[in-house]
Amino acid sequence: MNTGETVRNLRYLRGIQVSVGRTARLNPPYREAAYNRLMLIKQAPDIRSSEITPKSVYLRRREFIQASAAALVAAGMGTFADKVAAQGGLAKLPNVKKSPLSTTEAPSAYEHVTSYNNFYEFAPGAGDGPKNNSKNFKPRPWKIKIDGLVSKPGDYDIDEFIKPFALEERVYRLRCVEAWSFVIPWVGIPMADVIKRVEPTGQAQFVEFTTLHDTGRFPMQRTDLLEWPYIEGLRLDEAKHPLTLLAVGVYGEVLPAQNGAPIRLVVPWKYGFKGAKSLARIRFVDKQPLNTWQKMARNEYGFYANVNPMVDHPRWTQSRERRLPSFVANRRTEMFNGYADQVQSLYAGMDLRKNY
Amino acid sequence: MKPLTVAKILVFAAACIPAAALAYRFYRYLYAGDFNALTANPGDYITDQTGTWTIAFVTITLCVTPLRRLTGWNQAIKFRRMLGLFAFFYVSLHLSTWVVFVHFFDVGFMIEDVVKRPFITVGMAGFLILFVLAITSNRFSLRKLGRKWQSLHRLVYVAAICGVVHFWWLVKADITLPRRWAVAVALLLGFRLWWTLRPRLLARKPDLA
Numbered sequence: 001m002n003t004g005e006t007v008r009n010l011r012y013l014r015g016i017q018v019s020v021g022r023t024a025r026l027n028p029p030y031r032e033a034a035y036n037r038l039m040l041i042k043q044a045p046d047i048r049s050s051e052i053t054p055k056s057v058y059l060r061r062r063e064f065i066q067a068s069a070a071a072l073v074a075a076g077m078g079t080f081a082d083k084v085a086a087q088g089g090l091a092k093l094p095n096v097k098k099s100p101l102s103t104t105e106a107p108s109a110y111e112h113v114t115s116y117n118n119f120y121e122f123a124p125g126a127g128d129g130p131k132n133n134s135k136n137f138k139p140r141p142w143k144i145k146i147d148g149l150v151s152k153p154g155d156y157d158i159d160e161f162i163k164p165f166a167l168e169e170r171v172y173r174l175r176c177v178e179a180w181s182f183v184i185p186w187v188g189i190p191m192a193d194v195i196k197r198v199e200p201t202g203q204a205q206f207v208e209f210t211t212l213h214d215t216g217r218f219p220m221q222r223t224d225l226l227e228w229p230y231i232e233g234l235r236l237d238e239a240k241h242p243l244t245l246l247a248v249g250v251y252g253e254v255l256p257a258q259n260g261a262p263i264r265l266v267v268p269w270k271y272g273f274k275g276a277k278s279l280a281r282i283r284f285v286d287k288q289p290l291n292t293w294q295k296m297a298r299n300e301y302g303f304y305a306n307v308n309p310m311v312d313h314p315r316w317t318q319s320r321e322r323r324l325p326s327f328v329a330n331r332r333t334e335m336f337n338g339y340a341d342q343v344q345s346l347y348a349g350m351d352l353r354k355n356y
Numbered sequence: 357m358k359p360l361t362v363a364k365i366l367v368f369a370a371a372c373i374p375a376a377a378l379a380y381r382f383y384r385y386l387y388a389g390d391f392n393a394l395t396a397n398p399g400d401y402i403t404d405q406t407g408t409w410t411i412a413f414v415t416i417t418l419c420v421t422p423l424r425r426l427t428g429w430n431q432a433i434k435f436r437r438m439l440g441l442f443a444f445f446y447v448s449l450h451l452s453t454w455v456v457f458v459h460f461f462d463v464g465f466m467i468e469d470v471v472k473r474p475f476i477t478v479g480m481a482g483f484l485i486l487f488v489l490a491i492t493s494n495r496f497s498l499r500k501l502g503r504k505w506q507s508l509h510r511l512v513y514v515a516a517i518c519g520v521v522h523f524w525w526l527v528k529a530d531i532t533l534p535r536r537w538a539v540a541v542a543l544l545l546g547f548r549l550w551w552t553l554r555p556r557l558l559a560r561k562p563d564l565a
Contacts (some may be wrong), residue, residue, distance in 0.1 A: 043472065077437075087533055104399060108396075109391070109396075111390070111391070111396075112391075112396035113396075115392060115395070115396060116395055116396035116397055120529065124530030124532070125528070125530055126397065126529075178528075180397055180400075182396075218381060223528055225529055226529060296529060297528075302496075312472075314473070314524060315473055315475060315525070316473070317465070317468075317469075322397065322399060324396045324397050325391070325396050325397070325398060327398050327399045327456075327457050328399060328456070328457050328458075328460050329458070329460070
């Protein structure tokens with residue numbers, strides 16, 4: 001018996017709803033037909049468009065099997081669906097406008113997005129360490145400095161800084177360099193709006209984002225786990241891109257500490273580590289900033305860090321990803337994390353193998 | 357029951373605790389609606405847990421001989437095979453997580469992983485050693501291999517080093533845990549070296565005086 005058959009039979013035994021990619025769903029009475037459709041054996045005559053498997057999915061049998069397995073192993077997932085909307089009980093953000101730049105994919109569970117984090121200022125490695133070690137974190141008072149090559153530099157109280165801008169909800173895919181992904185409804189300010197307001201001078205070519213350096217608030221900054229403070233950078237045109245966001249919330253509420261309170265960078269077509277958290281400073285510069293992970297391991301993490309399935313991390317493949325909470329890789333990673341149409345022109349003529 | 361039998365049963369039960377804890381989390385995840393019981397990344401969580409317990413049991417097994425030498429409690433050897441087999445049990449679970457959760461039986465991906473990625477290569481070497489030691493851990497092999505059996509089973513030292521290197525090479529930044537295991541394994545292997553060289557070192561002492 002081949003693997004595909006095994007998976008199918010096990011699935012039948014358990015009567016599990018399988019969801020592949022975005023739309024395909026197998027409902028118990030139609031399992032056989034739907035399976036055949038997925039496997040491209042024969043087309044059933046009456047298919048709602050929502051049931052049609054995207055071409056990209058059914059052409060890749062391997063991934064179908066993986067996706068089935070994800071559903072198979074996570075047999076209990078159906079009962080978790082109602083928890084997706086559960087919130088953290090933090091302050092709600094008012095007057096949030098929906099954005100056409102959002103994906104229509106279902107957001108990941110709040111509980112997962114806020115308990116599986118990489119935030120080395122609180123704890124090393126991905127997991128619930130940042131959540132557990134940030135229970136006493138206070139995101140106020142908070143200052144943010146805008147300086148460097150701008151005509152309107154300034155030191156702001158965080159609330160004063162945010163006030164002039166309209167908040168938008170942006171549901172983005174987040175692809176971690178560790179080959180897992182979430183779908184997160186961020187609330188934030190388009191970085192382009194901030195840039196317009198502070199007026200970078202003609203010499204400004206890059207933007208440097210710095211996390212607050214405060215050993216009282218961030219316990220791990222007392223160790224030499226990373227070089228502190230955490231620094232990230234973007235080219236000015238990347239920073240100005242309509243997708244680039246300064247997030248102040250998730251799921252309609254203010255950011256929890258472990259997700260980068262009170263304000264963080266979100267660049268959805270790049271690996272998650274580009275999204276510097278708990279920002280204290282945004283500096284406009286004429287030289288490419290040396291970002292922290294590049295400093296730590298130059299052969300593993302570059303400046304650009306665009307999501308790229310063609311360029312593997314030395315220790316794992318980037319061609320696939322786990323859309324958590326899947327047990328297995330259930331998605332093929334897309335170029336620029338699926339935002340290629342919007343951003344690939346930024347990199348025209350560049351060798352993305354070299355500029356990883 | 358003889359005290360040794362009782363002790364063996366207790367050790368066996370204790371060695372099952374990590375696996376039982378994992379099974380309990382699985383149960384909570386599947387049937388008790390605790391959808392965070394295995395974290396948001398269950399594949400990685402289970403891989404990390406089984407990997408850690410593999411290194412732990414290899415290290416515990418390496419403690420048996422030093423314990424005997426230092427305390428003279430020779431009965432300790434009666435636990436060695438069981439502890440070693442538990443190391444093999446956990447490494448088998450660990451390897452299975454790689455086969456199922458990381459590659460989902462895709463042989464092409466697995467071969468690529470072993471060839472291209474040094475931390476997987478050493479991990480696999482460690483597994484193969486533990487596999488050979490496990491299948492030759494019975495009395496029949498012991499008799500059949502004679503003197504060669506002990507030389508073969510000294511490969512567990514290599515397996516321990518493979519495990520530590522595998523762990524060290526896979527972490528991103530925080531080497532606290534792999535360093536701890538490295539120190540433990542280095543001490544246990546160092547003890548053996550010292551014990552072997554001791555007669556010569558002691559014999560030379562008068563010259564130095």
